[in-house]
Amino acid sequence: MIGLLDAILAALYAWLNLNQAIYTPVNRATITRRIIHFLQAFETLSVSDLMEKDSDKLAEQTNQHEKDPETNTLHQPLLKKNHSLSSSQLALVGAKVSRNESLDYEINENDLFKHDWRTRSQTQVLQYVFVKWLLAFLVGLLTGLITTVINLAIENITGYKLLAVVKYIERQRYMMGFFFMTAVNFVLTLFATLLCVFFAPNAAGPGIPEIKAYLNGVDTPDMYGATTMFVKIFGSIGAVSAGLDLGKEGPLVHIGACIASLLGQGGPDNYKIKWRWIRYFNNDRDRRDIITCGASSGVCAAFRSPVGGVLFALEEVATWWRSALLWRTFFSTAVVVVVLRAFMEYCKSGQCGLFGEGGLIMFDVSDVPVQYHIVDLLPVTVIGIIGGVLGSLYNYVLHKVLRLYNIINAKGKFAKILLSLTVSLFTSACLYGLPFLASCTPCNRSAADSECPTTGRMGNFKKFNCPKGHYNDLATLLLTTSDDAVRNIFSTNTPGEYSVFSLVIFFVLYCILGLFTFGIAVPSGLFLPIILMGSAYGRLLGMAMGPYTTIDQGLYAVLGAASLMAGSMRMTVSLCVIFLELTNNLLLLPITMLVLLISKTVGDSFNPSIYEIILDLKGLPFLEGRPEPWMRNITVGELADIKPPLVTLSGIEKVGRIVDVLRNTTHNAFAVVDNTLVPSVGQMSEVHGVVLRAHLLLVLKKKWFLKERRRTDEWEVREKFTWVDVAERWGTIEEVAVTKEEMEMYVDLHPLTNTTPYTVVETMSVAKALVQFREVGLRHMLILPKCHGPTVPPVVGILTRQDLIAHNILNAFSHLEKSYGTPKRC
Numbered sequence: 001m002i003g004l005l006d007a008i009l010a011a012l013y014a015w016l017n018l019n020q021a022i023y024t025p026v027n028r029a030t031i032t033r034r035i036i037h038f039l040q041a042f043e044t045l046s047v048s049d050l051m052e053k054d055s056d057k058l059a060e061q062t063n064q065h066e067k068d069p070e071t072n073t074l075h076q077p078l079l080k081k082n083h084s085l086s087s088s089q090l091a092l093v094g095a096k097v098s099r100n101e102s103l104d105y106e107i108n109e110n111d112l113f114k115h116d117w118r119t120r121s122q123t124q125v126l127q128y129v130f131v132k133w134l135l136a137f138l139v140g141l142l143t144g145l146i147t148t149v150i151n152l153a154i155e156n157i158t159g160y161k162l163l164a165v166v167k168y169i170e171r172q173r174y175m176m177g178f179f180f181m182t183a184v185n186f187v188l189t190l191f192a193t194l195l196c197v198f199f200a201p202n203a204a205g206p207g208i209p210e211i212k213a214y215l216n217g218v219d220t221p222d223m224y225g226a227t228t229m230f231v232k233i234f235g236s237i238g239a240v241s242a243g244l245d246l247g248k249e250g251p252l253v254h255i256g257a258c259i260a261s262l263l264g265q266g267g268p269d270n271y272k273i274k275w276r277w278i279r280y281f282n283n284d285r286d287r288r289d290i291i292t293c294g295a296s297s298g299v300c301a302a303f304r305s306p307v308g309g310v311l312f313a314l315e316e317v318a319t320w321w322r323s324a325l326l327w328r329t330f331f332s333t334a335v336v337v338v339v340l341r342a343f344m345e346y347c348k349s350g351q352c353g354l355f356g357e358g359g360l361i362m363f364d365v366s367d368v369p370v371q372y373h374i375v376d377l378l379p380v381t382v383i384g385i386i387g388g389v390l391g392s393l394y395n396y397v398l399h400k401v402l403r404l405y406n407i408i409n410a411k412g413k414f415a416k417i418l419l420s421l422t423v424s425l426f427t428s429a430c431l432y433g434l435p436f437l438a439s440c441t442p443c444n445r446s447a448a449d450s451e452c453p454t455t456g457r458m459g460n461f462k463k464f465n466c467p468k469g470h471y472n473d474l475a476t477l478l479l480t481t482s483d484d485a486v487r488n489i490f491s492t493n494t495p496g497e498y499s500v501f502s503l504v505i506f507f508v509l510y511c512i513l514g515l516f517t518f519g520i521a522v523p524s525g526l527f528l529p530i531i532l533m534g535s536a537y538g539r540l541l542g543m544a545m546g547p548y549t550t551i552d553q554g555l556y557a558v559l560g561a562a563s564l565m566a567g568s569m570r571m572t573v574s575l576c577v578i579f580l581e582l583t584n585n586l587l588l589l590p591i592t593m594l595v596l597l598i599s600k601t602v603g604d605s606f607n608p609s610i611y612e613i614i615l616d617l618k619g620l621p622f623l624e625g626r627p628e629p630w631m632r633n634i635t636v637g638e639l640a641d642i643k644p645p646l647v648t649l650s651g652i653e654k655v656g657r658i659v660d661v662l663r664n665t666t667h668n669a670f671a672v673v674d675n676t677l678v679p680s681v682g683q684m685s686e687v688h689g690v691v692l693r694a695h696l697l698l699v700l701k702k703k704w705f706l707k708e709r710r711r712t713d714e715w716e717v718r719e720k721f722t723w724v725d726v727a728e729r730w731g732t733i734e735e736v737a738v739t740k741e742e743m744e745m746y747v748d749l750h751p752l753t754n755t756t757p758y759t760v761v762e763t764m765s766v767a768k769a770l771v772q773f774r775e776v777g778l779r780h781m782l783i784l785p786k787c788h789g790p791t792v793p794p795v796v797g798i799l800t801r802q803d804l805i806a807h808n809i810l811n812a813f814s815h816l817e818k819s820y821g822t823p824k825r826c
Contacts, residue, residue, distance in 0.1 A: 100621060101219040101668070102801050103284040105320070105777035106758070108692065108726070111714065111751040116723040128280055132289075133328065135263050135281070139293050140332035142263075143256045144339025147301035150237055150248060152355050157188070157241040158481045159354035165432075165479070169464060182428040185242040189424035190417070192238035192522040197413045200231035204521045206250025207232070208317065209611045211257050211295050213620040215288055216319045217777055217801065220620070223254075224261035224291070226268040232258065232523050239522040240482070244427055245513035247482065247528025253298035253317075254523075260294025261287060283727045288777075289325050292318050296329040297336050299578075302527070304340055306333035308578035315574045316611070319625075320777050370587035371550045377594070379545050383538060383556070383563050384595040388602025390537070391567020394530075395603075395610050398515055402617055405519040416521040423520055430509055431478045438474035438502050440466035460488050460497065474502040478509075482528050489535045492554035500543065507536035526610060527565070534564030551591075558583060559595050566599035570609035621801050623774045627767035628806050630816040636769050637762030640783050640797030642812050648673045648795065651688050651750050652709050656743035658696055662733040668693045669780040671795045672753045685794045689753035690780060694729050699752065700736045705745035717751040726752070759784050762796045770804045 107113070161184050168177030196204045202223050210220045222228065236251040262268065264287045266278040281287060295317050300309030310329045314321055347355045372380075409416050443452035443461060452461035452471055464475035477485050477498075489506075491497070514529035538560015542553035562579050566572060576592050607613070615622045640646075647665055649658065651674040661670065672688040704720050706712070759782040760769050773781055781799040785792050802808055810816060 100213075100619070101221075102779045103214070103217050103219050103288070104692070104779050105217055105285050105288060106754075106779060107285065108754045109756045110689075110695075110726070110754050111717060112721055112723055112726050115714070115718065131278075131280065132286075133331065135260075135290055136293050136328040136332045137335055138263055139256065139260045139290065140297050140335025141339060142259045143252075143294065143297040143301050143332075144336040144343075146233060146255060146259070147252060147336070148340065148343045150233060150252070152352055153237045154240050154248070155355045155481070156353045157237070158243070161241070162479065162481075172465075174465070178428075178432050181243075181432055182425065185244075185424050185428045186421060188238045188242035189244065189420055189522065192235040192242070193417050193420040193520070195231045195235045195238070196521045196523070197416050200225075200228040201521070203228050203231040203235055203254075203523055205519075205523070205614075206525050207254025207257070207523075208250050208295075209614040209618065209620070211253065211291065212317045212611060213615060213618075213622050214257075215292060215295075215317055216622050216774075217779065218620050218622065224258045226258075226262060229255060229258035229262070235523040239524060242424060242427075243431055243482075244424065244522070244524070245482075245510060245517045245529050245532075246522070246524035246526075247302075247531075248523075248525055249299070249302035249527035250525030251523040252302045252525075253295050256294035256296075256298030256301065257291045258294070260290040260292075260297075264290040282724070285777075288320070289328070292325060293329050293332040297332045299574075300333035300336045301340065302525075303578050303582060304337060305578045305581040306330065306337050308574055308581055309333040309336075311574035311577050312571070316569070316571055319623075319774065370552075370555065370585060372591060373550060376549050376551055376591075379541055379549060379551075379556075380559065380591050380594055381598060383541060383559050384566075384598025385602055386537060386541075387534060387560065387563025387565075387567040387595065387599035389567070389606075390533075391530075391564050391569075391599060392603045392606035394511075394515070394533075394564075394568050395607050395613055398518065398610065399607075399613050399617070401515050402519050402614070406617070409521065420520040420522060423517055427513055427517070430513070434505060434509065435464055435472050435475035435478055437505065438472055438499070440470040441473055441497075441499070442470050444496065460491055460494065473498045474505060477502070477506050482532070486528070486531060486535065489532070489539060490554050490557050492552045495543075495553055498539065498543075500540065503536050503540050503543075507533060507540070510536065526569070530565050530568055531561040534561035536560070538563070555588065558588070559591065562592055563595045563599040566596040567603040568610050570600050570603055572596045572600050621805050623770065623801060623804060624806075625774065627770045631767035631770060631806075631809070632765045634766050634809070634813060634816065635762060636760055636764050636766060636783050636799060637796060638813075639766065639799065639803050639809070640762065643797055643803070646671065646793075646795060646797050649691065649749060650674070651753075652706075652711065652746055652748050654743070655700070655705055655738060655745045655747055658700065658747060659733070659736075659738055659743065662693065662696060662700075667798075669798065670696075671782060671798065672749050673794055684790060687782065687784070687794045688750065689755040690757040690782065690798075691749050691753045695726065695752040696749075697731060697733065697736060698725060699747050699749075700733075700738060701731075703742070705742055705747060707745055709746050710748070712748040712751065714751075721752075757782050760799075761786050766804065766809065769799065773799065773801075773804055 161181065165177045165181045168174070168180060200222075202210075202220075207223070210223050214220050214223070232251050232255050236248045236255075239246060240248050264278075264281045266282075281290065292313050296309040296313035298309070299312040300306050303309075307330075310326065310333055313329055314326070318325075343352075346352070405419070408419055460476060461471035461473075462475040462479060463470070464472035464479065466472050476488050480488070489498075510529060510532045514533060518524055518526060518529070535557035539553050539557040541560065542549070542551065542556030545551075545556075558579065562575060565575055569575070572593075576589070576596055579592055580586065580589060603609075608616075612622070647661055647667060648671045649661065651672055669690050669692050672691050673685050674688050675683055675685050698721070702720055702725075757780065758772070758776060758778055760772070762783050763786050769781065772778075779800065783796040783799060784794070785796050788794075
């Protein structure tokens with residue numbers, strides 16, 4: 001039958017003397033779909049009959065393509081199309097496959113929501129707003145407290161470890177010092193790795209890409225639970241204390257998001273608070289806003305930068321923004337700063353062990369005069385270009401390393417543990433052994449190095465193995481905490497402190513460690529490794545400029561760190577503010593802006609940002625803000641043509657039909673269509689709205705069935721359901737038990753249907769639809785026909801996130817890639 005219908009269509013084109021080029025697979029699919037709907041409307045031909053007669057041919061064609069779990073529909077398409085657009089949550093990126101659901105950020109305006117909105121009093125509205133601000137305050141408070149605990153633990157563990165190593169070195173027991181340091185780092189790394197491998201695998205890595213995907217509308221399950229948060233906290237303490245080349249900044253952002261999510265849902269899944277006002281926030285839309293506050297609080301806690309934290313959330317992680325959210329995030333970051341400042345003042349009295357200023361503020365140059373002239377713009381421009389080139393190169397190599405680590409980590413838990421321990425042993429050997437290659441430098445008894453040499457865990461002039469009155473500049477950078485290393489290399493008024501050899505060794509080492517440490521099974525951040533790498537070449541350029549510049553070498557190190565971060569992460573405004581709040585000097589603003597703009601521009605010309613690369617590797621279907629140029633040359637109707645047939649439900653539907661739909665599809669929304677008799681026209685179909693899968697499951701679990709086919713009254717709906725029921729998710733169809741008698745009953749879907757879904761006409765370009773889909777934060781978008789009539793279906797299709805992903809479209813329309821150029825790859 002398929003071959004016969006195909007031949008009839010081809011003969012029809014030839015009989016009409018039309019160009020055979022018009023008879024393309026897409027046109028064939030469009031014409032065939034119209035014929036099928038026409039025949040089905042008059043009940044003269046069913047799709048299932050045609051499929052049964054030609055099942056052998058379809059089976060043969062199906063085996064030639066990868067089976068898509070979402071194409072398991074009630075009725076298979078009449079013709080097997082040459083193109084296919086996957087509508088599943090399976091995002092294929094290279095060799096990695098991951099299943100991801102989307103989030104319901106759209107307000108579901110069904111009858112229950114409208115009634116609840118109409119009946120809310122002014123007091124209830126004020127209570128709702130008050131709870132929002134209360135949650136923002138608690139997010140900032142808890143993030144500040146947990147950050148303080150993390151900093152206290154890291155500074156004390158690392159401090160006592162380094163003090164013990166220094167004692168061995170002072171007694172010239174170098175091998176004992178090496179074994180002690182290696183053993184402690186080994187145990188700490190093992191502790192962090194075991195936590196991630198056995199308790200919360202999602203706690204490994206920075207967590208920022210997943211937060212970015214979540215706020216874009218992608219569900220990232222098990223990323224914000226209590227177990228993940230605690231593993232992130234203790235794993236960060238162990239990994240950073242072990243001296244690994246990673247920071248706690250990324251994990252702090254993830255921790256802030258976990259705190260926000262747990263507060264928003266009333267606690268962990270097994271111990272949720274049942275307070276009714278907390279349950280107001282048990283929806284994706286409000287949880288998105290709270291997690292945004294948590295992410296900005298985490299950045300603020302990492303750098304003590306409240307404005308930078310807000311701008312980081314706005315520029316890097318948040319897809320959807322509004323002024324009310326801006327105020328709440330700023331309030332959260334303000335609370336974080338107050339908490340951190342209070343503990344810093346308390347710890348000055350010596351009540352916090354070895355805790356200093358580590359991690360809270362790294363470089364204050366408010367008292368350093370900043371002067372620069374026109375001639376200084378040349379080295380500043382060079383720093384920006386170097387940052388863009390090295391940042392893109394770093395992203396490229398890290399992408400290859402992460403693909404290799406994916407292969408290693410896929411071999412099992414033992415492989416993950418072995419990889420982490422190998423990196424720990426290599427790191428310990430380098431940090432302890434390389435300072436022996438540097439020569440000792442005599443102390444210059446000036447005001448800048450009056451404390452030279454230092455023998456403690458901190459200080460700018462480490463004695464290490466040098467005689468009295470000398471210091472080891474490479475040990476100053478390596479045999480210390482990462483925060484102290486940043487302060488040392490950023491130090492001003494120390495033009496002769498570091499040699500070129502030591503800075504080159506430091507730069508090469510941290511490039512290697514930064515590439516091979518990120519990706520192991522421990523909580524890790526990218527900020528600190530990139531800052532250390534960038535500051536090294538920035539200071540080298542400052543030394544090369546010598547007398548030709550008026551900018552201090554320490555400020556060149558700051559500019560180098562900013563340039564590499566912009567070249568790798570592609571952030572500008574937030575990074576600029578973060579560095580200004582760190583340095584506490586507004587005079588650096590013009591040259592910092594120039595460096596960041598140049599670095600980002602250069603980096604963008606090579607590859608995506610590091611977070612976009614990680615999103616791509618994880619297979620998260622992130623929607624970019626800029627559509628590809630070729631998307632304006634394809635319509636949403638063409639996308640609908642190559643999708644599986646649309647499954648619709650009637651406004652009053654049989655229970656058996658609903659159960660059949662839920663069991664045989666994985667779609668999360670269904671168009672609700674009502675058939676009405678129009679005088680002088682006949683039977684017409686109209687779209688009533690969209691009903692969610694969760695609401696269908698709610699109906700089945702509550703057993704809200706009718707014995708006869710009729711519309712329900714408003715009081716009947718309110719008697720059975722509440723707005724809390726509609727907001728929650730209700731498991732799977734396998735958990736629902738329906739008897740044979742109940743299968744013959746009916747359900748009135750009108751009260752649960754979203755009657756105001758976002759719709760587009762089938763002639764709209766994909767580029768325009770993508771912008772609307774992303775900006776509004778949709779999960780489903782209805783495609784309506786341009787022309788209406790008795791034989792025209794009221795709905796052409798439903799667009800989802802997967803349909804708008806560029807590589808999914810190019811898989812179906814490969815000629816677009818050839819005609820309009822290939823998109824930027826990793």
